[in-house]
Amino acid sequence: MSEMHLQxxxxxxxxxxxxxxxxxxxxxKIASRKSRVAYKKGQILYYQGTTPMGLFCxxxxxxxxxxxxxxxxxxxxxxxxxxxxxxxxSLLSEELYTMTATVIEEAEICFIPKEDFLEVISSNPIFMxxxxxxxxxxxxxxxxxxxQFIGKNVRERLASVLLMLKETYKMEGEKSESIAINxxxxxxxxxxxxxxxxxxxxxSEFKDEGLVAIENRKIRVIESEKLSHIANxxxxxx
Numbered sequence: 001m002s003e004m005h006l007q008x009x010x011x012x013x014x015x016x017x018x019x020x021x022x023x024x025x026x027x028x029k030i031a032s033r034k035s036r037v038a039y040k041k042g043q044i045l046y047y048q049g050t051t052p053m054g055l056f057c058x059x060x061x062x063x064x065x066x067x068x069x070x071x072x073x074x075x076x077x078x079x080x081x082x083x084x085x086x087x088x089x090s091l092l093s094e095e096l097y098t099m100t101a102t103v104i105e106e107a108e109i110c111f112i113p114k115e116d117f118l119e120v121i122s123s124n125p126i127f128m129x130x131x132x133x134x135x136x137x138x139x140x141x142x143x144x145x146x147x148q149f150i151g152k153n154v155r156e157r158l159a160s161v162l163l164m165l166k167e168t169y170k171m172e173g174e175k176s177e178s179i180a181i182n183x184x185x186x187x188x189x190x191x192x193x194x195x196x197x198x199x200x201x202x203x204s205e206f207k208d209e210g211l212v213a214i215e216n217r218k219i220r221v222i223e224s225e226k227l228s229h230i231a232n233x234x235x236x237x238x
Contacts, residue, residue, distance in 0.1 A: 019057070021127040022127060026123075026124060029116065030112055030116060030117075030120065033112065033113055034111060034112045034116075035111050036108060036109070036110045036111075037109055037110075037111065039061070039106065039107045039108070039109060040106055041103055041104060041106060042104075043102070043103045044100065044101065044103075045086065045103065045109065046087065046097050046100065046101050047097065048066075048067065049097065050096060051097075052091050052095075052096075052097060052114060053113070053114055054087065054111050054112050054113045054114045054116075055085060055087050055088055055091060055112040055114075056085065056086040056087050056101070056109055056111055056112075057083075057084075057086075057109065057110040057111075058080055058081060058082050058083065058084045058085070058086070058107065058109055059107075059108040059109060060082050060107055060108045061081075061103060061104075061105045061106055061107020061109070062080065062081050062103075062104050062105045062107065062181055063079065063080050063086065063102065063103050063107065063109075064076050064078075064079050064101070064104050064190075065077050065079070065086070065101050066099060066101075066102065066190065067098065074190050075190055075191075076187060076190035076191040077099060079104070079168075079169070079181065081168075081169065086101055087101075088131060088134065089135055089138070091114060091117060092131070104181075104182065104187070105181070105182055152231075154192060154194045154198055154202065155202055155205075155230065156230060156231050156232075157192040157193065157194070158188070158194070158199060158202050158206075159206075159227045159228070159230040159231040160231040161188065162206075162212065162219065163221070163224065163227055163228060163231060165181060165183075165219075166178075166179050166224070178218060178219070178220040179219045179221070182218075185203070210222060211223045211226055211230075
């Protein structure tokens with residue numbers, strides 16, 4: 001992977017979300033200390049159980065965040081995209097990473113060293129408040145995901161996941177129903193808490209029922225309302 005430097009002041013990521021509360025002096029300092037790295041698909045940003053060394057800012061591409069439980073089964077907790085940040089919860093709590101972050105599409109990601117990030121936090125209370133809101137927002141998303149999955153069978157969970165992916169990662173264009181993210185069937189199984197074989201079978205069923213189309217491994221949602229009905233009201237037993 002190659003390393004590049006880019007001033008945060010002219011980087012889109014620097015003007016959005018988390019870093020938008022930094023003043024010019026703080027932004028300049030962050031820009032002078034950070035690095036920007038090009039990653040290939042499959043490369044690891046950090047491993048579960050390792051010590052946090054800094055903050056990651058996704059300039060482009062997508063990263064999956066996974067957790068391996070006691071049964072050694074990988075569960076995808078969420079997927080981050082451009083302008084999202086990774087690693088701040090572990091930095092704030094001074095704990096080891098509880099998850100692993102893996103690049104799933106070619107990406108350019110900035111890295112801000114731990115010391116510089118914590119120094120900005122200590123000198124900027126507004127930035128600290130915004131950071132805490134981010135933590136609470138992430139926890140809310142996790143709680144929402146858990147509540148959506150409790151009591152649902154795999155067919156219902158997969159329908160929910162497809163609708164979520166369509167809304168979050170849909171292709172450019174207001175009317176597009178295609179999911180603009182290259183997830184393997186194993187990844188989908190990791191999100192739904194199922195097996196790859198079950199996901200393949202259910203996707204085939206959804207395709208046969210006219211709910212989705214599968215083109216070159218990309219999934220296009222055809223019947224959002226019917227998928228929504230399956231996600232909430234189906235009595236199908238897997």
